[in-house]
């Protein structure tokens with residue numbers, strides 16, 4: 670009699686236990702993924718796989734407010750020098766340095782959200798990093814790519830549009846760096862044009878850029894548009910247009926890394 674009772678009890682516990690575990694199995698993972706435990710690894714949906722996870726990306730917001738005035742070599746051992754610090758162009762209500770930083774910070778936020786490891790050459794207006802310093806910053810990080818953010822200017826106020834500058838072969842002997850930069854530049858240019866609807870001014874291969882010639886990692890320079898063109902300048906003042914540029918760069922980089 671006693672044996673029968675214990676057995677029945679066991680069965681009840683087993684059944685109840687089983688019943689509970691079925692319920693928990695069904696509900697717990699949902700609550701767990703949505704509510705808490707950030708450190709827990711969960712299965713990623715296709716939308717969450719960005720292709721940028723752990724990519725080391727340097728963002729260089731072009732120009733800065735500087736206090737130094739000196740020359741630096743445009744390429745290692747070239748003997749040719751250029752000013753280490755130059756002011757950029759300007760629009761009606763902001764300088765290029767300000768616009769570059771604004772877009773760079775937006776780009777940083779999106780890339781980090783997508784899992785990239787982002788390093789900024791500057792996050793403030795003032796900086797003492799020259800173009801060589803900025804190249805070496807990316808070299809030391811062994812960055813997967815360095816993206817320089819600039820805006821254009823011209824005496825002809827009717828000129829508008831986006832272009833991407835990539836390194837040429839005059840001083841750079843690393844063909845893989847040249848090819849990768851070109852490929853990244855083309856993707857980024859096309860994606861910015863399709864995101865913004867801006868005039869496509871194409872890829873420009875440059876041998877005279879200090880920031881390119883000292884680089885040992887792939888590097889591109891985005892000329893977002895002309896601050897001297899009143900219409901484009903006005904667009905570039907808006908956060909909406911800046912976000913379009915950012916999405917263009919991000920989509921271009923995603924395609925490059927694929």
Ligand SMILES: [Zn+2]
Pocket residue numbers: 731732757758765819820
């Ligand atoms: Zn510039």
